[in-house]
Amino acid sequence: MPEHETVGPHGSPSREVGDFLRRRTEQIAQRWADEPLFRTVFTVSRDEAVEAGRIVVEALAQVADTDQVHDPDAAGFTVVREQLARMGAARSRAGFTTAQVSNDVDALRPPVENLLLADLPEEDSDRVRECATALTVLMGTLRLVVLETALSEGQALIERQQLQLMEVATPVIKLWDGIVAVPLIGTLDSARSQVVMETLLEAVVDQHARFAILDITGVPTVDSLVAQHLMKTVAAARLMGAECVVSGIRPAIAQTMVHLGLDLGNVITRASLADALAYTLHKLGAGIVDATPGGAGSR
Amino acid sequence: MSHDFSRPVTGHVPVLRLGDILLVTLQGDLYDSAAQQLQQDIGETIVSTGVTGVVIDISGVEIVDSFLGRVLAEIAANARLLAARTVVSGMRPAVAITLVELGLTLPGLRTALTTEAAMNLLTGVDPDTRSGGLRRESR
Numbered sequence: 056m057p058e059h060e061t062v063g064p065h066g067s068p069s070r071e072v073g074d075f076l077r078r079r080t081e082q083i084a085q086r087w088a089d090e091p092l093f094r095t096v097f098t099v100s101r102d103e104a105v106e107a108g109r110i111v112v113e114a115l116a117q118v119a120d121t122d123q124v125h126d127p128d129a130a131g132f133t134v135v136r137e138q139l140a141r142m143g144a145a146r147s148r149a150g151f152t153t154a155q156v157s158n159d160v161d162a163l164r165p166p167v168e169n170l171l172l173a174d175l176p177e178e179d180s181d182r183v184r185e186c187a188t189a190l191t192v193l194m195g196t197l198r199l200v201v202l203e204t205a206l207s208e209g210q211a212l213i214e215r216q217q218l219q220l221m222e223v224a225t226p227v228i229k230l231w232d233g234i235v236a237v238p239l240i241g242t243l244d245s246a247r248s249q250v251v252m253e254t255l256l257e258a259v260v261d262q263h264a265r266f267a268i269l270d271i272t273g274v275p276t277v278d279s280l281v282a283q284h285l286m287k288t289v290a291a292a293r294l295m296g297a298e299c300v301v302s303g304i305r306p307a308i309a310q311t312m313v314h315l316g317l318d319l320g321n322v323i324t325r326a327s328l329a330d331a332l333a334y335t336l337h338k339l340g341a342g343i344v345d346a347t348p349g350g351a352g353s354r
Numbered sequence: 355m356s357h358d359f360s361r362p363v364t365g366h367v368p369v370l371r372l373g374d375i376l377l378v379t380l381q382g383d384l385y386d387s388a389a390q391q392l393q394q395d396i397g398e399t400i401v402s403t404g405v406t407g408v409v410i411d412i413s414g415v416e417i418v419d420s421f422l423g424r425v426l427a428e429i430a431a432n433a434r435l436l437a438a439r440t441v442v443s444g445m446r447p448a449v450a451i452t453l454v455e456l457g458l459t460l461p462g463l464r465t466a467l468t469t470e471a472a473m474n475l476l477t478g479v480d481p482d483t484r485s486g487g488l489r490r491e492s493r
Contacts, residue, residue: 256447263467290459291450296443296466 068185072171072193073119075186076112079170084108086166092159096145107142111135115193124193127200136204139197143205156205160198164191225251227258234335235264236328240273248284252291259297266335267292270328272303282317289322298323298338302331366391369399375407375476376400376438377469381414389425396429400436407476408433411469413444423458430463440464443472 076083087093088104097104118124118131146156171190175183225247228236235258237251255267269288274281289299302325304312312319325331336343367388370377376399378392396408410426430440443466453460466472 252451253447256450259467260447265467265471287454291447291454294442294450294453294460294463294465295445295447296468296471 067122068182068189069119069122069124069193071186072124072189073116075171075174076116076119076167079174080109080112080116082170083112083167086170087111087163090159090162090166092142092146092156092163095149096142107138110138111197115197118196119189119193124189125196127196127203129196132197132200136200139201140204140208143201144208147205147209153202153205157198157202160201161194163197164194167194221247221250225254227254229258229262229264230268230332231336231339231341233263233265233339234268234332235259235262235266236268236270236331238270238273238328242276243274243281243284245280245284248281248288252284252288255288256291256295259292259295264297265339267297267299268328268331268335269299269301270303270331271301271308272305272328274303274308277304277308277312277317279315279317282312282319286320286322298335300325300331300335302326302328366395369395371399371403371405372473373477374405375409375473376403376405377409377411379411379414383417384415384422384425386421389421393425393429393432397432397436400433400438406438408438408440409466409469409472409476410440410442411444411472412442412449413446413469415449416446418449418452420456420458423453423456423460426463427458427460430460434462439476441466441472441475443467443469 084105085108087108088097088101093104093108097107114131114135116131117134118126118129121129121131123129123131143156146159147153151159168187168190171186172183175186178186220241225237225239228238230236235255237255239251241247243251255269258264259267269285271277271285285301289301292299300323301319304324304326323334325334333343367378367380367384369392370379376396378396384392399405400408408429410429412426415422426442430442433440441464442460445465464475466475
């Protein structure tokens with residue numbers, strides 16, 4: 056934008072916009088306090104909204120001073136980023152879409168523009184246009200910063216939840232002395248199956264488990280990738296000296312696996328977790344005896 | 355000081371005889387020459403003593419590569435030719451994961467969680483299976 060670099064009698068247009076913003080901080084803040092973006096966030100008192108508006112205007116003036124009106128990474132924005140994020144988040148929580156938030160920010164522009172035009176009546180029209188353009192660019196950048204902050208906020212939330220899901224979804228349960236089980240719930244991807252494998256093997260060491268049961272009742276689909284992950288886990292458990300049993304393959308899934316030609320090789324499979332437990336108990340040499348009266352005598 | 359710890363096992367890995375079983379404990383990195391020597395030692399000891407089992411304890415091995423995987427498989431194959439069974443014991447989770455990711459599932463190798471379990475496996479003195487056997491007999 057070459058017109059920003061032309062230096063007039065009062066410095067470059069963006070510098071002049073900076074001066075104007077500083078001169079009119081109070082009025083702009085007052086007008087912004089009535090705009091929906093500020094009004095809905097600072098509901099308690101109008102003074103608070105005015106104060107917030109003042110901080111934003113000062114930040115904008117600082118950005119304008121450094122001729123960086125088109126740069127969202129300008130140093131001036133870092134001060135207000137948190138505050139803008141708060142406002143953006145409040146609007147999203149209220150059920151507004153990103154586009155609506157964007158419009159809210161855009162609504163801040165007209166009041167400032169009117170003030171600017173009123174401030175420069177005696178300047179020639181080219182100069183006024185240049186200043187107005189600089190202001191528009193600056194407000195556009197502010198809008199970008201607000202949206203960027205709001206989006207990164209959402210991204211961070213998703214990442215946090217992914218991590219939580221990962222932790223919650225892979226519990227290792229001790230079923231018996233020497234028998235541990237992992238009930239797998241949800242879709243298995245590489246990252247999750249890696250976590251499953253690690254936690255299962257750690258549990259095998261900690262609990263001195265001779266048997267590990269992988270229950271896939273909660274896994275909605277089994278494709279070749281999931282089958283491969285299962286085989287890997289079974290192989291790793293075997294290398295450590297534990298025997299792995301896969302249980303909970305539903306009929307439909309069994310059919311799919313046969314159709315796909317997936318070969319689980321020499322992996323031991325059982326229909327349900329109960330069957331797997333019975334099998335491992337039997338292998339451990341622990342029998343289950345009915346406690347019904349007379350049951351033992353009649354045998 | 356740290357130099358002493360990181361020094362590779364240049365000499366030979368000790369091969370201990372416990373009754374009918376040879377116990378080999380690997381610690382740290384195993385280099386080509388030591389691996390060669392170890393395979394030779396195990397073979398000669400099996401022949402001279404007539405043991406029936408070999409336990410390789412790798413609980414002290416933290417880092418594994420395809421070389422170690424191959425060495426383990428070769429020792430097991432050697433021992434089998436000499437009529438001895440090999441059990442690898444004490445593999446760490448990270449090592450197991452690495453071997454599987456490398457595609458080395460070592461199908462011909464028997465494994466155990468601890469050295470004790472490995473000894474029981476070879477000598478057949480497994481308290482759990484024995485009690486299971488007795489229970490079945492009593493029915």
